[in-house]
Amino acid sequence: MYDYRVALLLVVGLYIFSPVIIDWWLAPNGAWYHPFAFWFLLIAVYIWVESKRGPDEF
């Protein structure tokens, strides 16, 4: 029941630090498609985490 509070805290934290994360992510040194590749990697990790959850888990 307390899971969502942790998640909300994490979201607020990510939001506050998002400019720093984005600066690092969008660093102009790499190829133009690097941000997209990293984004795709995040989605792939999320799908993997999702697949570990039970069908009715909150």
Add this chain to the structure above:
Amino acid sequence: MSFSLIQLSFVVFGYLFFLFAAAYIVEQGWIPKRWVHHPAVYVLSLGVYASAWAFYGSVSMADQYGYGFLAYYMGISGAFILSPILLKPILHITRTYQLSSLADLFAFRYRSRLAGVMVTLFTLAVALPLLTLQIAAVAESMYLLNADLPTTTLAFGFCITMVIFAILFGARHVSPREKHEGLVFALAFESLFKLIAITILGITALFFVFDGSGDMESWLATNQEQLISRHTNLQEGPWRTLLLVFFAAAVVAPHMFHVTFTENINPKALRPASWGLPLFLLLMSLSVPPILWAGVYLELEVPPEFYALGIGMALESELLVIMAFAGGLAAASGVIIVTTLATAAMFLNHIVLPSYKPGPKQDFYQWLLWVRRFLIGAILLGAYVFYRLIGADLEITLLGILAFVAAMQFLPGVLGVLYWPTANRWGLITGLSIGIIVWLYTLLLPLSQLTLGWDYSIPLPATDMDNWHIAAMGSFAVNLGLFVIVSLTTTQKDSEKTAAEACSVDTMSRPSRKPLIASNSNDVIVSLSKPLGRYVAEREVHQALADLNLPSYEDRPYALRRLRTRLEANLSGLMGPTVAHDIITRNLPFQANAELSEDIYQIEQRIEGFHDRLSGLAGELDNLRRYHRQTLERLPIGVCSLSDDGEVLMWNTAMEELTAITPGDVTGSRLTAAAEPWGSMLNDFLLDNATHQHKKRIEQQGRPHWYNLHKSIIKASGGQPGGIVILVEDQTETQMLEEELMHSERLASIGRLAAGVAHEIGNPITGIDCLAQSMRYETDNPEILEMADQIQEQTKRVTRIVQSLMNFSHSGHQTTEHLPVNITTCIDEAIGLLRLSSQGRDIEYVNDCDSQWQVVGDSQRLVQVFINLLGNARDASPDFSTIRITGSVDPYQATVHVVDQGSGIPEDKLDHIFDPFFTTKEVGKGTGLGLALVYSIIEEHYGHISIESPVPAHILEDQQQDTSLPSNESVGTCVTLRLPKVQDKLLEDKSE
């Protein structure tokens, strides 16, 4: 390159007709439901988010902010990744309470008509810039391809076209609670189309404008300075603001709320959508940088937002240009249709219906349909007016920012719905009003003054494209702050508290068990006929009962409470929560003087629904609750728990097995409503002062059953409601065994006595018989011979009596079989044997029993029964009379009547007729053991025997229908046998 107006119109109408055809074939059921309900369709339909902004505006944003344009995609992706804690609870609320818009959600949660009205009106502040953005994008792209007509005329033509198609897509159904499966499918198709279109454009830019990724990289390296000079570096402020704005859009933008929640067909599809939509948006955004850089490389003369069109024009590819145009059209038309439908539904539910409702005689559904069509037209024409006044001169990105920042003002209210049960309507209304005023003062007015040169003659802040985020965050912060402060300093209404509990993720509503004034579902229809008309009331009540899987007639208090809640939810889907709540509160009130107590059964059901969400201590407590629940459910003794007012709260599995009444049928009703004989028995026990009753006998399925009843009263204490627990123990087997034992004991003692007597008498009788025989040889004196004959005759008689005694004494030791037996055959066999006797040859035996009747028993023993009964009947009957055997069957037993026309049995002797050695026959003609033996055999068959004399009138009447018996026949005897009928299962077992 230029296209004629006819060509462009052909593309517009052709695309929209194709889209409508896709929706139409889905609604006609020509596409399998499993395709339509597939999560991929839902995920793609959510792609409606990628509007003209994504197709045109993103290129402009990328030009202005570099990779900052990704905020548009990443904000909403974050919201979908958080769907388990953000979107899933809202989906649950909207589906449970049939809420079709954000205004419905707020009006329901904050129990405020004003909140619904305000959200509806402020949604216009979102919808108008958003619709204008789409109209402007399509009109300007058309103008780029054909400059014959001004953009305003093109925009007007496009608006009229969209009015027609929005009505076709969304206003052919009566109620918004009927999902528009066709619309969802069309939106999915549209998303796929625009994804393909923008991907082809990206590939063209990458491989036909540049020579692959390497070439583009080297061009980028050499033109870094030029590109940097084109855009301003995205600062922390705008980035955070854009991220928050687009994060909120997942819930608060009217088109996203409509597609995500209202049109959701399959709730489980939200899970794949949590990664599916981010993936779709990733693919959509991937082409944006190549399109931008190709446009810069080609030095296109069109504005950056139309580089997608410009590339095709520069490459002189008509196909590419038309595809880009159609892609933009697809992106714009989806948002226009959905936003218009959603806004029209809000206006209908929160502005029109609370002000005016048609009379009960008017066709309510048709009226709703026409009002909705009118609203769709009005909103789109309103968007055109906004376009003419402001939108035509504002940039696409600016229009988007205005719309999404206005939408962000709803975010505090949404968070309050889910996570803050003490938030109240005054906080919402205050925060929202001031937030919108700040948005108007710091964003809309300064930007329109700046861009359009309007003079408002009031001091306005100097908002421009560099500092708009300060105004946006300022309006949001003021809104949020006031929402919190006012909610903390004012109090909630009780109804608001209940609604807050129903919506909040962390709490659970505690439904009360107040009884309704309406006593059954027909009363509910009558009550609702006043505001809705008879036809609508009947349809809605039957729909609600069907939704709850309840029968078409209900009078259980629990079921009526659920019906009331469901009706409010369904009416909310039809006319909004405010009007629905008013109608239900006024027309289906609770009893005023009823005591308030909680509905434990419903609370438990809700806790069961939360099971997967409970963790830690709450989870452990829930596991303990489930364990105790299971213990009660699985007890081998029937447990029935009642509230203090006698409503059944629990009916365990053993109770279901004993009574053949399922928990679903009885839970929530009074005990008297339970099927007989249980209703009467349990209710009598409930009213009785005794806390225990032993061996209560009731007839079930034609057989006697015995039950021990116990009850315990739970006193209310510490806020916990009181109640009564009844335990029901099945004592039938014990009782049968006891009776059998007693009977066996009785028969055994009589048998032992009879055997002893027979043995003691047998020896002297044999001696007397031998002596009489000897006498016959010793004399020729006829008198003595006659005397010897008499002695022998008497000794034979004594021998017969002794034989009967021996038979009786041995009867208890025989084993009775329990097999299917044809009762008619047994009767015929007994009649055949009796006819062999010289006695009663003038008596007629008529067997009217059906040849198909089968009972469970031992055929030989049953033949013995009928020989005894028919023999007795024959002995009692006058010559030329009739002995009739009739009967009947019910699902559980066969009843046989043996009716004679004899002299009958005196009433005072009837009570002793089955006692051993009791006879009404003349001395020497009967032993008094025949009926005792019959009784014993019938008991062994778990049957029942009774004797009535004279024959009861109803049996005589039944027989006179078939025979010519004189009506004045009032004597005679009727022996009635009841034997267990063969059940189908037994027959099947036998056949196997």
